[in-house]
Amino acid sequence: MSFTRQLSEMSASELNDAIDDTNFPQAHILSRGRNNSVCSTSSTSGTSSLADRALSQPEEPVVPQPGSAVGTPTDELVPSGGATNRPRLILKTNGSIPENDGTQPTTPMTPRTSTTPGHEKCTFHHDLELDHKPPTREALLPDMARSYRLLLGGLGENPDRQGLIKTPERAAKAMLYFTKGYDQCLEDVLNGAVFDEDHDEMVVVKDIEMFSMCEHHLVPFYGKVSIGYLPCNKILGLSKLARIVEIFSRRLQVQERLTKQIAVAVTQAVQPAGVAVVVEGVHMCMVMRGVQKINSKTVTSTMLGVFRDDHKTREEFLNLVNSK
Numbered sequence: 001m002s003f004t005r006q007l008s009e010m011s012a013s014e015l016n017d018a019i020d021d022t023n024f025p026q027a028h029i030l031s032r033g034r035n036n037s038v039c040s041t042s043s044t045s046g047t048s049s050l051a052d053r054a055l056s057q058p059e060e061p062v063v064p065q066p067g068s069a070v071g072t073p074t075d076e077l078v079p080s081g082g083a084t085n086r087p088r089l090i091l092k093t094n095g096s097i098p099e100n101d102g103t104q105p106t107t108p109m110t111p112r113t114s115t116t117p118g119h120e121k122c123t124f125h126h127d128l129e130l131d132h133k134p135p136t137r138e139a140l141l142p143d144m145a146r147s148y149r150l151l152l153g154g155l156g157e158n159p160d161r162q163g164l165i166k167t168p169e170r171a172a173k174a175m176l177y178f179t180k181g182y183d184q185c186l187e188d189v190l191n192g193a194v195f196d197e198d199h200d201e202m203v204v205v206k207d208i209e210m211f212s213m214c215e216h217h218l219v220p221f222y223g224k225v226s227i228g229y230l231p232c233n234k235i236l237g238l239s240k241l242a243r244i245v246e247i248f249s250r251r252l253q254v255q256e257r258l259t260k261q262i263a264v265a266v267t268q269a270v271q272p273a274g275v276a277v278v279v280e281g282v283h284m285c286m287v288m289r290g291v292q293k294i295n296s297k298t299v300t301s302t303m304l305g306v307f308r309d310d311h312k313t314r315e316e317f318l319n320l321v322n323s324k
């Protein structure tokens, strides 16, 4: 049965479940062909004023009917009339995991279980991308180091030569670092830095450096992320936007999912009227191997709420992002 809930009412684990791919809102991804982190706030004027934005939104949340399609762009993040008549984005969650109808990401699903032999004491990972995790991620190091040692042998190298003797352990630690986002959750990262503030103009933090790992080739992709949101009387500590980028970039990723996860996390954090995220990435799997296109860049965007519905708001954001 479908239902809507205010994100602020969700527990931390529910928030993380909601952000997971399995019931992830399908944000509309726009790719646009189009430099260190800059924060701007913007006073909107003319027809893209707050009042106009608010008026352009329906007053009541759209509650999908049972059996209606899950994951269509119009019914996942829905505006909700708040005390200020300001439409907030709320996240629709679904009690069950929907069938993959082709609109869902295809991250393999493994059931959460604590009965898997050898993992009885594992605490559940907060993210369904992993079915479990050991008590600490550092506990993975010996197994990972052994795997890297095998890999070195597979390459024809002598893992016991001086230069390589500590490489398996170093590589394992590096991989743990590259994927440390699996150990982070939104609530911890926010650390309560959500402030009541009578500010309803656009906030943009742009050019946030991002380093991630391509889930197809296990090689890095990197670039920059720009995030904008229109607050509804709640603002987020500025550094938390960059920390949200870290949570999701420090995992095995595809750029599209990364973009969407960041947008949804900001929505969860402050229930704004809208969120916009643009990611520009360079994929080393397209540079050092494969097609070897060293100058190509991939641009992905997620526009939610008023950024999606009101082209002037979207343009204002893109102008701020593209300005020097």
Ligand SMILES: Nc1nc2c(ncn2[C@@H]2O[C@H](COP(=O)(O)OP(=O)(O)OP(=O)(O)O)[C@@H](O)[C@H]2O)c(=O)[nH]1
Pocket (backbone or CB within 6 Å): 214, 215, 216, 253, 254, 255, 256, 283, 285, 286, 289, 290, 291
């Ligand atoms: N959509 C998307 N694709 C990605 C991303 N990172 C890597 N890829 C692509 O994943 C695809 C994997 O394709 P495959 O044909 O299975 O693998 P491959 O033989 O290594 O492909 P080539 O890279 O074309 O040599 C490639 O097209 C990559 O460019 C990403 O973030 N998003």
Ligand SMILES: [Zn+2]
Pocket (backbone or CB within 6 Å): 214, 215, 216, 217, 218, 219, 283, 285, 286
């Ligand atoms: Zn790749």
